[in-house]
Amino acid sequence: MTKSISPRKSELLSAKPRINAGRKPTPFHPRQVEKCETNDWTLWAGYSVPNSYHSVELEYFSIRNGATLYDISPMCKYRIKGPDAERFMNRFVPRDVKKIKPGRVAYAIWCNDEGHILDDGTIFRFGPDDFRLCSQERQYAWLMDSALGFNVEILDETDDIAALQFQGPTTFAILEAMGIKGVETLKPFDHKNFPFAGTELMVSRTGFTGDLGYELWIEPGKALELWDALMAAGADRTISPIGSLALDMARIEAGFIQPTVDFLHAEHVVRHTRGRSPFELGLDWQVDFGKGHFTGRRALLKEKEGNSSRYCFVGLEIEGNKPAHNALVYHKQKKEIGHITSAVWSPTMKNNLAMALLQRPFGVDIQEDLWVEIYVDKELKWDRVMAKAKIVDRPFFNPPRKRLTPPARF
Structure with a gap:
């Protein structure tokens, strides 16, 4: 006769921390579980990611003095391609997308018709008619509604790309030690593909810490191989994973705003007056009235001309x-x-x-x-x-x- 074990006792006997049911693990989850001593997890866009691994303070100092890995796989990623891709993107965001050259990344916000910010993120340009938009929140429905009348294809690539923020002063030396030849030529906001483990690793010189660092983008099946290669190459340069709490300390030092913290998404507020315009968040530089029409232009022009920012x-x-x-x-x-x-x-x-x-x-x-x-x-x-x-x-x-x-x- 098989002896049964109670669910509670079974949980106590388990050697690995558990995450809440319904949360998806990222491609890096097996390595995160091994390192996450605090078993402190949070939910991001349906994925489970660590708030911390061992000590928030030590993780923070690793950002400023070594190299750190932060899992950004849950970030929403949308590929936008087609003959009207540039024209669509210029309609979608207030900044002039024509000024973003292939091989470059740019910060961007987008607004509703009232000129209130819906979200912020980054635009990667791969070619004349080929872009990727990354955002914290799900934006597929808004993108599809905005694409009416444009000859573009919009694909949700969120689950198809694993990604790490690789931040800190020793990150360049570690990538070089891994054999990523040519990474030294990347300027801030450049991106480029490099061969890695029989596939392509996209490296962008971007991040959320205000320090030297990169973001690494790879197919999910190679995620653990990338993690292990980074940890091995960085063994002598103080490399460690970090959670969301330490990253938040660094992003405040960098002066970066955070959706749902420094502003609310215009489509999520109960009272429409709780939305915020770019002018009210110090993002005037994101608004280019000279490029033609974009969503929210009339409201923003009225606000600027009337000096009516609240x-x-x-x-x-x-x-x-x-x-x-x-x-x-x-x-x-x-x-x-x-x-x-x-x-x-x-x-x-x-x-x-x-x-x-x-x-x-x-x-x-x-x-x-x-x-x-x-x-x-x-x-x-x-x-x-x-x-x-x-x-x-x-x-x-x-x-x-x-x-x-x-x-x-x-």
Whole structure:
């Protein structure tokens, strides 16, 4: 007679951490499970990815001092090809896509008819009529609706491409040690294909940390081979995987905005007034009125000509060392004028940093005497601190090494 084991006991006997039912593992999941000591997972676009592996602080320092692997396979990837591909992309996003040359990558936002941002992401250009759009959220329905009248083919490639963010000062030296010949010629925002393990590895000099780094794109069947090759080549250069929490610290230092954190997707808000325009998020440089029509152009032109933007997005340095998570911002400690969207105590810069959405004219015409209300938990005793803040330029962290071509061999 077979002896049965209770589900709970079976779970305790299991040597591997478990993920919630219904979540898909990425192609790198077998290696992540081996490394994820905290068993702290989160959901991203239907996939399970680690929040952390062992220590958020140590993972953060690996970004700034070594090389790190962060799984971006869940990122939504859409291939857009056809005779009208360039014309369609120029209609879809506010920036001028004609200026993006083949072999280049560009940051982009896209808006609804009210001029409110739906999402942001990157555009990869492979040829005159061949693009890939990458985004955090699912955009297939919006893309298909927007493509009416255009001779384009739109393919969802999300599950067909495994991808890693490979970030940190030693990343170039590791790729070189792997035998990726020619990677030294990549300038920031370049992308190029290289032979690897009988297939092609696409390397783009892009990332979300504001540091030297790359993103690596490969077919799922070769994902584990890529992971193992990177770990072997980086054994002497402090290589380690990182989770979402450490990456978030680095992206705030870099001054990058994050959907669902610094702004809400216009199609997801319950109240339409909660949408934000590019001008309200400091993304004026993304809007090119001279290129012709694009979705949201009329609303954005009206906003610009009428100087009717409601908000101003700013970077702040704040006194003290307590991060101002979700804090309110005041003028002269009395008038509430906005709130903090992202905050971090920067271990590298030894500074208290934040990004905030302020009600105009604050942040534009009025920039002095700003204060942030921070509540500090001291062993279940909450102290209220009013900390002085000043507006500063972003990025907060901007090392020369991220721009050097060829990069330094740390």
